[in-house]
Amino acid sequence: xxxxxxxxxxxxxxxxxxxxxxxxxxxxxxxxxxxxxxxxxxxxxxxxxxxxxxxxxxxxxxxxxxxxxxxxxxxxxxxxxxxxxxxxxxxxxxxxxxxxxxxxxxxxxxxxxxxxxxxxxxxxxxxxxxxxxxxxxxxxxxxxxxxxxxxxxxxxxxxxxxxxxxxxxxxxxxxxxxxxxxxxxxxxxxxxxxxxxxxxxxxxxxxxxxxxxxxxxxxxxxxxxxxxxxxxxxxxxxxxxxxxxxxxxxxxxxxxxxxxxxxxxxxxxxxxxxxxxxxxxxxxxxxxxxxxxxxxxxxxxxxxxxxxxxxxxxxxxxxxxxxxxxxxxxxxxxxxxxxxxxxxxxxxxxxxxxxxxxxxxxxxxxxxxxxxxxxxxxxxxxxxxxxxxxxxxxxxxxxxxxxxxxxxxxxxxxxxxxxxxxxxxxxxxxxxxxxxxxxxxxxxxxxxxxxxxxxxxxxxxxxxxxxxxxxxxxxxxxxxxxxxxxxxxxxxxxxxxxxxxxxxxxxxxxxxxxxxxxxxxxxxxxxxxxx
RNA sequence: GGGCCCGUAGCUCAGCGGUAGAGCAGCGGACUUUUAAUCCGUGGGUCCUGGGUUCGAAUCCCAGCGGGCUCACCA
Numbered sequence: 001x002x003x004x005x006x007x008x009x010x011x012x013x014x015x016x017x018x019x020x021x022x023x024x025x026x027x028x029x030x031x032x033x034x035x036x037x038x039x040x041x042x043x044x045x046x047x048x049x050x051x052x053x054x055x056x057x058x059x060x061x062x063x064x065x066x067x068x069x070x071x072x073x074x075x076x077x078x079x080x081x082x083x084x085x086x087x088x089x090x091x092x093x094x095x096x097x098x099x100x101x102x103x104x105x106x107x108x109x110x111x112x113x114x115x116x117x118x119x120x121x122x123x124x125x126x127x128x129x130x131x132x133x134x135x136x137x138x139x140x141x142x143x144x145x146x147x148x149x150x151x152x153x154x155x156x157x158x159x160x161x162x163x164x165x166x167x168x169x170x171x172x173x174x175x176x177x178x179x180x181x182x183x184x185x186x187x188x189x190x191x192x193x194x195x196x197x198x199x200x201x202x203x204x205x206x207x208x209x210x211x212x213x214x215x216x217x218x219x220x221x222x223x224x225x226x227x228x229x230x231x232x233x234x235x236x237x238x239x240x241x242x243x244x245x246x247x248x249x250x251x252x253x254x255x256x257x258x259x260x261x262x263x264x265x266x267x268x269x270x271x272x273x274x275x276x277x278x279x280x281x282x283x284x285x286x287x288x289x290x291x292x293x294x295x296x297x298x299x300x301x302x303x304x305x306x307x308x309x310x311x312x313x314x315x316x317x318x319x320x321x322x323x324x325x326x327x328x329x330x331x332x333x334x335x336x337x338x339x340x341x342x343x344x345x346x347x348x349x350x351x352x353x354x355x356x357x358x359x360x361x362x363x364x365x366x367x368x369x370x371x372x373x374x375x376x377x378x379x380x381x382x383x384x385x386x387x388x389x390x391x392x393x394x395x396x397x398x399x400x401x402x403x404x405x406x407x408x409x410x411x412x413x414x415x416x417x418x419x420x421x422x423x424x425x426x427x428x429x430x431x432x433x434x435x436x437x438x439x440x441x442x443x444x445x446x447x448x449x450x451x452x453x454x455x456x457x458x459x460x461x462x463x464x465x466x467x468x469x470x471x472x473x474x475x476x477x478x479x480x481x482x483x484x485x486x487x488x489x490x491x492x493x494x495x496x497x498x499x500x501x502x503x504x505x506x507x508x509x510x511x512x513x514x515x516x517x518x519x520x521x522x523x524x525x526x527x528x529x530x531x
Numbered sequence: 532g533g534g535c536c537c538g539u540a541g542c543u544c545a546g547c548g549g550u551a552g553a554g555c556a557g558c559g560g561a562c563u564u565u566u567a568a569u570c571c572g573u574g575g576g577u578c579c580u581g582g583g584u585u586c587g588a589a590u591c592c593c594a595g596c597g598g599g600c601u602c603a604c605c606a
Contacts, residue, residue, distance in 0.1 A: 024575055025541055025557055085566070092563040109563055127556070141564045164542035164555055166567055171542085173598045185542090229605075274605055275532095284606085369603085423606095430606065461605080486606065499599095512597065 055101035128158030202313035217252035226250030265289035392425035409435030
């Protein structure tokens with residue numbers, strides 16, 4: 001059946017090509033919407049007339065209650081929101097509505113709202129619908145501030161019934177695929193993303209107040225770099241060239257220091273085409289900042305101060321609970337060299353075990369997951385992850401890494417095999433990465449060449465040579481300290497979540513047809529354009 | 532990618548070879564201060580999909596799809 005889409009009224013659901021079987025409740029609700037239209041009532045009216053949020057209404061009554069001469073606030077207010085509970089008492093009805101600020105109870109009594117209106121409410125308003133209600137605030141016998149309703153209007157008819165009221169939405173897959181339903185049903189989920197927003201705002205404020213310039217650098221890049229990871233690859237039609245989604249911001253931000261900005265930062269999505277697990281999301285949010293005339297010691301101090309500030313702003317405390325651990329962010333955090341940490345945990349002093357074979361034998365003997373072919377720096381990395389990282393529960397800076405693990409970091413003046421690099425660990429989780437930036441263009445070129453050799457040897461994550469970056473360094477970059485922070489992991493810490501997908505609004509899942517679109521055209525359906 | 536586990540009503544979950552269940556939500560009824568309202572009655576299922584075993588499969592077996600945890604890889 002074809003329908004003239006220029007018709008003046010919207011279609012009834014029976015006219016649309018819904019290939020799914022609607023369930024009984026969906027059909028009932030669609031029929032209610034249609035019945036309302038036939039009465040001349042728009043189930044999706046364009047305007048609302050709210051005068052008070054739930055929070056404002058509750059605050060108002062608390063404030064004026066003691067001055068009232070009557071039981072009810074004489075001023076009529078209008079509240080609006082989603083109906084989350086209905087308790088039908090016969091000649092009166094209690095309901096709760098929730099808006100973005102909170103929830104408020106409304107009360108409809110037949111002799112106040114009128115017999116017809118009460119019947120209309122009972123007949124046409126369902127859980128999940130958006131309504132607005134005009135009325136007067138009062139306090140019920142049980143003490144709850146409530147709006148006694150004089151009139152109400154439907155603002156938006158909900159066709160899908162909301163999830164179960166007591167248990168909320170539990171199914172993890174549905175919670176991720178239909179985050180809207182999760183947010184609607186679960187207060188905990190709503191709270192996580194408020195904390196996330198507050199934390200990111202606090203980071204911006206902290207850096208802005210210290211003279212950092214927020215910048216935006218390319219997400220689509222002709223050459224990726226700044227980290228060890230496989231990229232997402234795409235074809236750029238207009239330039240007829242392969243481009244990559246960035247895996248890090250680093251090399252572009254440091255070009256800006258060459259240009260003369262002293263302090264820059266960027267908060268942005270990075271993309272790494274690698275596995276998904278509880279701590280890794282291929283699309284994730286990164287903060288990177290760079291400050292000229294600073295080294296990694298200066299950066300450590302700034303990072304301590306920043307994370308304390310962020311926790312205070314987002315949570316109101318610097319003490320967190322994560323996976324049962326009590327964590328105190330109060331600075332200063334211990335600085336432990338990687339060499340010392342490994343020595344304490346494994347008895348191996350890597351400066352004295354420079355032979356790869358010997359290091360392998362000793363790591364293997366300790367039970368580390370290494371192979372005879374594992375290269376020396378990777379064995380160090382593995383030892384750190386297995387024997388050191390899990391024990392770094394309280395905030396700790398692990399400092400001074402082998403140069404081979406840090407191709408963009410400056411060598412220590414005391415030991416050319418050591419890079420001035422640190423990583424903060426909290427609750428056994430690596431939350432960032434930082435170093436005194438390498439600004440010697442020829443040393444940088446040499447490190448790139450070493451990466452290129454690893455790459456040729458089959459390491460897909462080794463960095464490609466960025467010769468334009470070398471050219472930038474040849475103009476001169478001031479001594480600089482830089483820092484990268486995984487925002488998602490920080491939010492996991494702040495919200496005591498063990499899975500990164502719990503702090504990402506719409507995490508990636510394998511595509512599955514939604515019930516509504518089953519059988520209808522999707523972006524994957526060939527259209528003749530690009531196919 | 533490997534191992535283990537899960538998929539039953541709109542939602543939360545039982546059932547685990549013998550007629551498909553409960554609570555919430557829905558529908559009908561009673562109740563004018565309830566708040567997981569209460570009380571009476573009642574409709575609703577491709578038991579993820581496809582094969583197989585069996586007199587008989589939601590249940591057992593195989594394959595697939597989707598998801599979770601975990602290991603590997605990685606930040």
